[in-house]
Amino acid sequence: INSINWTLVSSITQLNNTQYRIDCLTTTDINPSTDVYWLVNGVMKSNSMYTSIDVLTYNNTLLVYPDPLGVSVNVTCIAMIGGVNYSQSVILHAPSGPPNNVRGFILNATSIKVNWTNSSETNGYVIEYTTGGETRN
Numbered sequence: 570i571n572s573i574n575w576t577l578v579s580s581i582t583q584l585n586n587t588q589y590r591i592d593c594l595t596t597t598d599i600n601p602s603t604d605v606y607w608l609v610n611g612v613m614k615s616n617s618m619y620t621s622i623d624v625l626t627y628n629n630t631l632l633v634y635p636d637p638l639g640v641s642v643n644v645t646c647i648a649m650i651g652g653v654n655y656s657q658s659v660i661l662h663a664p665s666g667p668p669n670n671v672r673g674f675i676l677n678a679t680s681i682k683v684n685w686t687n688s689s690e691t692n693g694y695v696i697e698y699t700t701g702g703e704t705r706n
Contacts (some may be wrong), residue, residue: 577646577657591659593629593646601627608645635661
């Protein structure tokens with residue numbers, strides 16, 4: 570029996586200030602190297618990894634580096650089986666406030682240094698889940 574776990578996106582972990590790990594679980598007999606793929610802002614990414622949890626369960630992982638200038642990032646995990654695409658999206662919304670106390674310093678004729686403090690927006694990136702969808706080919 571072919572089935573897909575509708576949970577798909579199982580966890581989002583902030584690894585540091587510039588990197589998030591997004592895990593997508595698939596529970597089926599598909600091949601995760603060819604039947605699971607990721608879109609980041611609509612662009613297919615091929616640098617994902619997967620590990621086998623058991624005979625029919627894979628954890629597919631993508632590392633995401635949000636834009637430090639405050640652009641939101643839309644990440645979609647898509648699993649294909651039997652001509653059907655199952656997907657779930659996660660949006661990392663950038664903080665709404667700009668950085669504070671921005672100061673520029675001229676170091677020499679070809680270099681500058683810019684310092685700032687973080688935005689007063691204390692929650693950083695805000696995560697939004699979009700419910701999974703099904704598309705038949």
